[in-house]
Amino acid sequence: MKTEDLILRILDDIQEAVILINSEEQIIFLNNSASKILNLSKEKALYKKVTDTISDTRLHIVLKTGIPELDRIQNLGKKIIVTSRFPIKNENDEVIGAAAIFRDITSVQKLAEEVTNLRDLESLLRAIIDSTYDAISVADEEGRIVMVNKAYTKVTGLSPKDVIGKLATYDIAEGQESMHIRCSREKQPILNVKTKLATNKKEVLINVNPVFVKGEFKGSVGVIHDISEIERLIRELEATKRLLKKDEAKYTFEDITVESEIMKNVVFQSKKAANTNVNLLLNGEPGVGKEILAQAIHNYSSKRDNPFISMNLLLYDEKKQIEMFFDSEESLIERADSGTLFIDNAHLMGADVQNLMYELLNEGYVYYNKKKINLNARIIFATPENLKELMSIGKFSRKLYYKMAVVTIEVPPLRERKEDLPSMSKQILHILNQKHEKVVYDISEDAINILVNYDWPGNIRELENVLDRALMNMAQSETIITSMHLPDLSKENDDGNQINGTLKEMLDEHEKRIIIETLKICQGNKTAAAKKLGLTVRNLYYKLEKLGLK
Known part of the structure; x- marks a missing residue:
């Protein structure tokens, strides 16, 4: 085989497309790749003028100018090619033809556009993730941190440099396993874990979700919601509510379980007494719910919209009892105006307090330190003790007992109401x-x-x-x-x-x-x-x- 034939054979089989024209602008060679890319048969193309055969060709221009055109992108209908055109010269440096070598890059161009789009999308997603106030961390399938957002640093105090590439063993919780590593092991969402950060003791709520690609676990995304401020506000709100509601009764008869006959009778007596203005004595062991019953009585009565004041005498000595009942700027009796005053552990009233309380109940008012205190409230007393026995040994005022126990309701212990x-x-x-x-x-x-x-x-x-x-x-x-x-x-x-x-x-x-x-x-x-x-x-x-x- 002649050398020229061998060269033409090689050119015919290479992947790049090749076209040669002579000085007459006629196509003298068209290899298989060029025929395929241009969708042009060799028989129809050979020895035809290139301008009549191939649209948008520039080979004739290169032939005339002798100036090469290298790595040009060109659209051929639905195809995109990259082409280089250059003149062919003889030994006298005269242009005797031109050649074009090109390749179909349609798929490569699409891939490049997709990569560009992905980069744009990644930038967009990164901007979105960085704009959220919740801390976000992304871990790979082994639980190593691969990405964190700006809020992550703000919430945890850890920079990307501190955590990226490292196992998520210290970025989230104090005293417990990392949620990323747990998610890596279980391949299940880890939701609503309330804990404190190891770095700054902030209270946080953690959600970690696994990421699957085509059914294969690829890692996890953790969202750390800083609830420390919310928790603080809730605590403040609860404290405020306690202050605001300290003069209110929250329980009603609907809150009291009544299945047993003995409790049905207690509730019947209590409702009946609620509609009177007489003072009540609730007698029952510690822990039977005497204050809950007192609140229910208050809320069932016409006084329900007025204050409910509670005092447990177990916590106060006689001097403090007198001060709180009669001698403070606004005594408990005055604060309970038109409402209910509940006095628990009434058997612990000091002797002087008992005398003043008797006078108050008997006269409807009492003078103390030149101040007149009027009784405009119903008083509900409660005690776990047998006041009659205390009376018999001189530990409780007989005359006070009969004033405060106009209606006595025995609140049964739990062992007597097991239904x-x-x-x-x-x-x-x-x-x-x-x-x-x-x-x-x-x-x-x-x-x-x-x-x-x-x-x-x-x-x-x-x-x-x-x-x-x-x-x-x-x-x-x-x-x-x-x-x-x-x-x-x-x-x-x-x-x-x-x-x-x-x-x-x-x-x-x-x-x-x-x-x-x-x-x-x-x-x-x-x-x-x-x-x-x-x-x-x-x-x-x-x-x-x-x-x-x-």
């Missing part, structure tokens, strides 16, 4: 759900049987404690309290308090009982109680607040 237990337990459960942020909607029959067969020396307060502990024993995914979740009630001590739980919980509970009993012995006198306990008065007040006794 109420199932409904009451579910009612308490609803409140505890909010406390523990759980969705526990029922109590199993075996658990109810255990509750019904227990005598509840601590009454409703003890039932709340037991159910509270049951919820703490439950996994987040569990929705029904069973016997397995209940603490062992056979290990309850004589006063109905749990002896299991954490050491701190048991110590707090024991400390609370000692302080309460000491205050009872000292008739509410904190100075005497502090001295008996070997504490300063200031320290005692601190403990009362810490243990929820103030």
Whole structure:
């Protein structure tokens, strides 16, 4: 095979398209790639003028000018080519023809446009992600951080340099596993995890979702919502609400579980008494719900739109009782104007207080420190003690007793109203759900049987404690309290308090009982109680607040 033929054969088979024209502008060579790209048969093209055969050609111009045109992009209908055109010269440097070498780059051009679009899209998404106030972190399939937004640094205090490329072991939560790593392991969304950041102790809510591409796990996206300010505002709001509502009664008879006949009778008596102006005495063991009943009576009466003032004498000595009832700028009796004054642990009234209270109830007013205090409120007294027995030993005023106990309602202990237990337990459960942020909607029959067969020396307060502990024993995914979740009630001590739980919980509970009993012995006198306990008065007040006794 001649050398010229071999060269033409090679040119015919290469991927690049090749066209040659002579000095007459005639096509003298067209290889297979050129024929395919131009959709032009060799028979129709050879020895025809290039301008008559190929539209938008510039080979004739290169032939005339002798100036090459390199790497030009050109549209050929739906196709895009990159072409180089150059003159062919003889040994005398005379132009005797021209050649074009080109390639179809339609697919490459589309890919380039897609890449450009993806880059634009990535920039757009990055701008959107950076504009959000929530901290966002993206991790790969191993749980290594690959991207964070600007808010991430603001919320966590960690810069991209601190975390990118590193395992997400310290970027989110204090004292627990990283949500990214957990998501990497479980391949499931991790939602609504409330915790504190390790870096700055901010309260946050975390959601981490897995990312799948064509069914294959590729990583996870975490959104950290800073709720520290919200939590602070909620706490302030709750504190404000407590201040604003301290003179209001929130419970009604609808909040009291009434399945047993004995409680039906209590509610009947209470409603009947609510529509009178007589003073009431509620008698019942600690924890039976005497204040709830007092609030329900107030809200059922014509006084419902007026103040409900509550005072627990267990926490105040006689001097403080006199001050709060009669000697302050606005005494409790005056604050309760046209409403209800609820006095709990009434058996702890000091002797002088009893005398003043009798005069107030008997005359409708009392003078103290040259100030006249009128009684325009109904007073509901409550006590766990037998006042008649205290009268018999001279510990309580007989004349006051008959003034304050015009109507006496005995509030039964929980052991005498066990028919109420199932409904009451579910009612308490609803409140505890909010406390523990759980969705526990029922109590199993075996658990109810255990509750019904227990005598509840601590009454409703003890039932709340037991159910509270049951919820703490439950996994987040569990929705029904069973016997397995209940603490062992056979290990309850004589006063109905749990002896299991954490050491701190048991110590707090024991400390609370000692302080309460000491205050009872000292008739509410904190100075005497502090001295008996070997504490300063200031320290005692601190403990009362810490243990929820103030």
